[in-house]
Amino acid sequence: MADVKPVEFGNFELYPIEAGRFRLDGGAMFGVVPKTLWSKQIPADDKNRILMGMRCLLIKSKKTDKAYLVDNGSGDKFNDKMASIYDLDYDHSDLISSLKNCGFEPADITDIIFTHLHFDHCGGTTTYNEQGKISEVFPKATYHVNKRHWETANHPNAREKASFFPENLDPIKNSGRLNLVDDYHEFETNLDTLIMNGHTTGQQLPVLRNGETILVYAADLIPTFTHIPLPWVMGYDMKPIQTLEEKEAFLNQAADENWHLFLEHDADHEVVTVQKENGKFMLKNTLSLAEIS
Template structure:
């Protein structure tokens, strides 16, 4: 596994790969017909498409903080769940990725959760040899948007399956939870963009310096195939709101040449966007090494 890295102003950025998995292609593309999406992402015999869990580590040379954005699904899945999602951490996993980039669990001071669905926060804790839940990052504070924390702890019946108690409870009981407001600024040059369509209170971390911008696109743009406006996930709680948020977000990305860091795309790490005749498309594919 070869991981990429770069520097934007005072921020050192490192790719952290935490594993691969598969999700139902129909759920990932909602009302878009399989005959269209399967051309870009062919499904397996169970109609699942390849996905990854790509996180981002940010070391700030201004504050000394080491931020980790999301941390994957973790290791708490039983055999049945591993089979459903075909979770594979044999070549990519959180510990190995951090070590390859020169970090360990103890080095992380802050975890910024885009949201608390299982594939974004499961790595926060693990079962020890006595089957007790332990925290993976002993020195880290956990940052969650306040409206999302309320939603995660009081989910509707449709979203409940994504908020697993074994993921949420260790965060709740850690004493290290930091609730933030929408569009929070963590420090100069590191802020977040809010997006409520997928789930209430999802935050997309944004790094910027001297006109260069990298946005962690999370589940607003999970893969490069989701760039066209109508290509919205069936998982989204409020798909019409996602449409509006994507339109605003992608217009800014195209006009200001943003670099969009893709969390779930198994093949593309960073994309840039262009707009032509009212349609958005990928203009360029990069990695952190290219920035």
């Protein structure tokens, strides 16, 4: 029996899926913002790293019976050195256990929607089997990737190359179940995507609609609640000026229409809303996924 009850959202049942935690350099996460400012919001450890979540979203469609998983975390294919660098923590949570707590097995997942293919968003697609070979975790899932992002991931620039791991991308490529989608792809009624190109080319943000209530999976456009202010842009972004432009338009609409933003990387805040005061964007409310239905 499932431990986690679904959140009813129109024609969908929603489940937050915690796929573990890790740490990234705070300076890189906040770009030009001084540590004296960002560390008041998210404290750093002795290696200047901040705690990050890997919060995925499971969407069960009542209309089509599809089970969509948005992203799947970093996976467990790291050697000891890499695991130490990122301080990977699967004691807090892990992908498979989180799915089981919601009443799902990996074979139940029919579709995986990748926001993008940086290692902390797609590494859970595969694992090492008992023979030490890479094997797929989701044997029946169709993998949905934006066309332009797929090109970027397979022919990355020197700066972004370290975020794309062959052991993550090659099994997706060779699965026979890769579906390359256009910008603003609609998966079904009330489930479509927004496209952002500042962080990486072709990042797709799933959007769910239930009447006037809108839930957006914010991925790496707004990775944590501290990234709501307009200038707080990650050093990881390939085109930070474009991120600023995309973020401003996104936040204006989010504030005007009271969008609910599902946060992938915030360790403590699951969903937030935003407001605009005196020309500045700021946090309005924090809530759980269950509180938006």
